Amino acid sequence: MGNKTVLYSTHQAMNGKLVDFGGWDMPLHYGSQIEEHHKVRQSSGMFDVSHMTVVDVKGADAKAYLQGLLANDVSKTEILLGKALYSGMLNPQGGVIDDLIVYNMGSWFRTVVNCGTREKDLAWMNKVAADFQVELIEREDLAMIAIQGPEAIARTKAVVSKACAALIDSLAIFQGLASDGWFIARTGYTGEDGLEIMIPNTEAVAFWNALAEAGVAPCGLGSRDTLRLEAGMNLYGHEMDDSISPLVANMGWTIAWQPSERNFIGRDVIQAEKTTGVKQKLVGLILRERGVLRAEQLVTIEGNSEKGVITSGTFSPTLGYSIALARVPTGALTGSHCFVEMRGKQVLVEVVAPNFVRNGKQVF
Amino acid sequence: MSEIRKELKYLSSHEWARVEEDGTVTIGITQHAQDALGDVVYVEMPEVGSTVSIGEEAGVVESVKAASDIYTLVSGTVVAINEALQESPETVNSSPYDDGWFFRVQPDDLDELDEALSADDYRELLESEE
Numbered sequence: 193m194g195n196k197t198v199l200y201s202t203h204q205a206m207n208g209k210l211v212d213f214g215g216w217d218m219p220l221h222y223g224s225q226i227e228e229h230h231k232v233r234q235s236s237g238m239f240d241v242s243h244m245t246v247v248d249v250k251g252a253d254a255k256a257y258l259q260g261l262l263a264n265d266v267s268k269t270e271i272l273l274g275k276a277l278y279s280g281m282l283n284p285q286g287g288v289i290d291d292l293i294v295y296n297m298g299s300w301f302r303t304v305v306n307c308g309t310r311e312k313d314l315a316w317m318n319k320v321a322a323d324f325q326v327e328l329i330e331r332e333d334l335a336m337i338a339i340q341g342p343e344a345i346a347r348t349k350a351v352v353s354k355a356c357a358a359l360i361d362s363l364a365i366f367q368g369l370a371s372d373g374w375f376i377a378r379t380g381y382t383g384e385d386g387l388e389i390m391i392p393n394t395e396a397v398a399f400w401n402a403l404a405e406a407g408v409a410p411c412g413l414g415s416r417d418t419l420r421l422e423a424g425m426n427l428y429g430h431e432m433d434d435s436i437s438p439l440v441a442n443m444g445w446t447i448a449w450q451p452s453e454r455n456f457i458g459r460d461v462i463q464a465e466k467t468t469g470v471k472q473k474l475v476g477l478i479l480r481e482r483g484v485l486r487a488e489q490l491v492t493i494e495g496n497s498e499k500g501v502i503t504s505g506t507f508s509p510t511l512g513y514s515i516a517l518a519r520v521p522t523g524a525l526t527g528s529h530c531f532v533e534m535r536g537k538q539v540l541v542e543v544v545a546p547n548f549v550r551n552g553k554q555v556f
Numbered sequence: 557m558s559e560i561r562k563e564l565k566y567l568s569s570h571e572w573a574r575v576e577e578d579g580t581v582t583i584g585i586t587q588h589a590q591d592a593l594g595d596v597v598y599v600e601m602p603e604v605g606s607t608v609s610i611g612e613e614a615g616v617v618e619s620v621k622a623a624s625d626i627y628t629l630v631s632g633t634v635v636a637i638n639e640a641l642q643e644s645p646e647t648v649n650s651s652p653y654d655d656g657w658f659f660r661v662q663p664d665d666l667d668e669l670d671e672a673l674s675a676d677d678y679r680e681l682l683e684s685e686e
Contacts, residue, residue, distance in 0.1 A: 224649070225620060226595045414594065414620065482598045484618045507597040507620050535616070535623065 193217070197242035198335050198393040199400055206410050214308030216243040218413055225414030229509040232382050232419055233552045236341035237411035238403050243307040246334055246390060247317065250300040251326035258294060258301055261320050263438060263456055265448035269296035274369040276379050279446050280438045281305075281313070282458030286465065288432040288441065289316055293379060295368045302368075302375070304336075306428050320457070334375075335396035339408055340386030340419075342552065345378075348387055351402040360387065381416065383423025383550045418506050421515065424476065424547030430487060430504045431474060431517055437462055440519060442474035442546050470522060476546040476556060477502065477516040483534055485516035485541070492531040492538065496523045502532065510549045517546050558587040558682070561653055565629055565669050566678035572653065573629035573669060576660070581630050581669070584657040585617060585648065588682055593619035596648040601637040601659050608634060608661060610668060615658060617648065628661060630668045636660040 194217040203210060208219030219240065221228060231237040249258060258266040264279030275296045281289045290309045295302040305313045317328055339348050349357040352374075359371045360378075365385070368377025375390040391399055404410060417427070424442075426432055432441035439447075439462055447462065448454070479485055485505030492499055500520030508515045520530070520543075531538040544556040564572040570589035574582045590596065600616040608614040608628040615626035637659045641647060648656040663669075673681065 221594065224595055224646075226597075226646070418620065482600065482618075484597060484620075484623065486623070507618075 195243070197240055198396045199240045199242065202397055202400055203240065203410075206404075208410070208412060211413075213413055214243065214306070216307060218243060219410070221412040221414045222410050225412060225418065226509045228409060228411040228415035229418050231409040232341045232384055232411060232415065233510055233549070234342070235409075236339060236344040236347050236386075236407070237409045237415070238400065239338040239340070239411050239413075239416055240335075240400070241338050241388070242335040242393075242396065244336055245305045245307055245310045245313065246331040246336070247303045247305065247314070248297075248300060248329040248331060249303060249326055250329065251324070253324035253326050254300050257321060257324040257326045259454055260324075260456055261317065262292075262294065263443075263447045263458065263462075265454060266294055266296070266301060268448065269294070269301075272296070272364065272367060273298055274363075274367045274377070276366045276368055276377060280432070280443050281316070282438065282456070282462070283316075283434060284457055284461070286437050286458040286461030287434040288428070288436055288438055288443070289313065289434060291426060291428055291432070291443070295375075295377065297370070309428060331390075333393055334390045335393050336388060336390045337396065337400060337403070338380055338382075338386065338388045339403060340380045340382040340384045342384060344384070344386035344408070347406045347408050348389075348403065351399070351406050381423075381425060382419035383425070384419075385551070417504075418509060421504050421506050421517065422508050422510055422549035424517070424545075426517075427504060431519075436519075437465055437470070439465055439470045440472045440474065472500070472519050473522050474503070474546050475518055475520055476544040476548060477505075477518050477530070477532065477541045478511075478544055478548075478556075479514040479516075479532070479539065479541045481513075483539065484514045485532060485534070490533045491518050491520050492533070493520060493523055494530070496521050500530070508548060510552070511554060515548050558591055559653070560586070560588075560675050560679050560682070562675045564653070564675060565672035566675070567627055567629055567672060568681055569625075569627050571627055571629060573672060575666070575669070579663070579666070580635055581632070581661045581663050581666070582657050583614070583626070583628055583659055583661065585626065585652055586678075587652050589624075590649045590652045590656070593617065593624060594621045595619055596645045599641040599645050599648065599658065601641075602634045604634050604637055606634050608632065608659075626658060629672045630661055630663040630666065632661040632663040634659050635662045
């Protein structure tokens with residue numbers, strides 16, 4: 193038996209197919225993950241993401257601590273209260289311990305890290321914290337529900353308090369603000385507009401049920417994965433891990449190189465890597481004929497003896513054919529072709545930028 | 557427990573077979589198999605006129621989650637395939653025992669079906685896997 197979120201019984205009552213995910217019993221789908229995928233692209237869907245780990249960072253050195261801990265620079269969030277920042281947390285060897293979101297809460301910061309990496313993240317964050325005046329507070333009292341899709345915001349506003357509805361109206365994209373014990377952020381992991389809302393565990397079931405009554409479709413981890421993959425978003429353990437540099441994982445945009453004196457953990461290694469040139473990079477692959485690209489399939493580029501590998505692959509419900517993210521030698525250029533070994537056959541696939549669908553539309 | 561039909565024969569790899577009135581044998585995958593696979597997105601079938609043999613891959617079913625080989629319960633010649641699955645592979649999920657059939661075989665030796673699992677054997681197998 194795994195860990196259960198406060199919504200576990202609700203998922204059961206809604207016929208969720210519950211599977212183990214990073215030690216948690218989570219819904220894979222509630223009937224059809226493809227239908228759930230379309231709901232999010234076309235109207236609205238909701239995901240229980242309470243398994244994710246919320247850690248509040250408080251204390252006099254909170255900013256300095258995070259500036260050392262993270263490859264992105266939290267000073268970027270000072271332009272706006274509640275500003276969210278995506279960052280890698282690197283080890284001294286320049287590998288990715290985890291990817292996370294950090295919110296500027298005014299005098300402190302809120303971070304959201306992955307559930308599968310919770311223990312090593314907390315161990316590392318606490319170890320680094322020893323040199324700083326900071327307090328790390330894990331928020332197990334909070335549930336988190338992501339409501340995503342073109343109609344997500346309107347439908348959510350219809351079931352929350354007037355104060356929360358006004359707060360939602362005020363939110364910029366990638367901003368989160370608190371009201372009455374709720375924290376509402378205009379963020380997500382689907383490539384659609386929407387919200388991620390952290391609320392006290394005690395209020396989660398009622399809120400979920402109210403959203404369902406308002407026509408928001410319950411969606412499982414299956415569609416969450418196909419949605420994030422279409423949006424070209426990384427999944428920890430697939431596109432990156434402790435041995436993979438953020439420069440190889442299409443996370444170069446999340447590294448704040450300036451100011452040059454900000455010496456974040458892992459900086460010297462990835463800076464040297466950047467200077468000499470990265471040997472691999474993340475690309476998108478598409479297969480317009482039948483068949484589904486799968487993680488761990490090998491990628492061959494003509495004229496290059498070094499093989500690449502698919503890090504995530506799936507059938508894209510929006511496009512109607514298979515897409516994948518792959519880590520390949522830097523010789524493989526966007527717009528060219530390569531071969532993927534699928535079930536013993538070499539299959540020709542197209543190479544594109546690692547981003548397929550945003551806001552319901554094809555983007556490559 | 558997923559639906560198991562009394563009149564069908566089964567393989568431990570979760571295919572079913574039905575003997576039709578004309579002596580041909582229809583092959584598909586079980587309710588349990590479609591549930592384990594999740595949404596089916598492609599079905600690859602043998603060609604009409606080709607031969608299929610017990611123990612050899614006769615086709616492939618691909619879901620969002622995984623690809624799985626399809627095996628026949630009798631050796632013989634393929635006389636029909638379910639063309640509708642090319643356009644609507646999700647029929648395998650919604651109707652695995654009826655509209656979601658895969659292909660039909662003119663068997664070389666119908667007695668081969670005696671080697672397959674009965675509905676009771678298959679139920680026991682599923683219970684032991686749970």
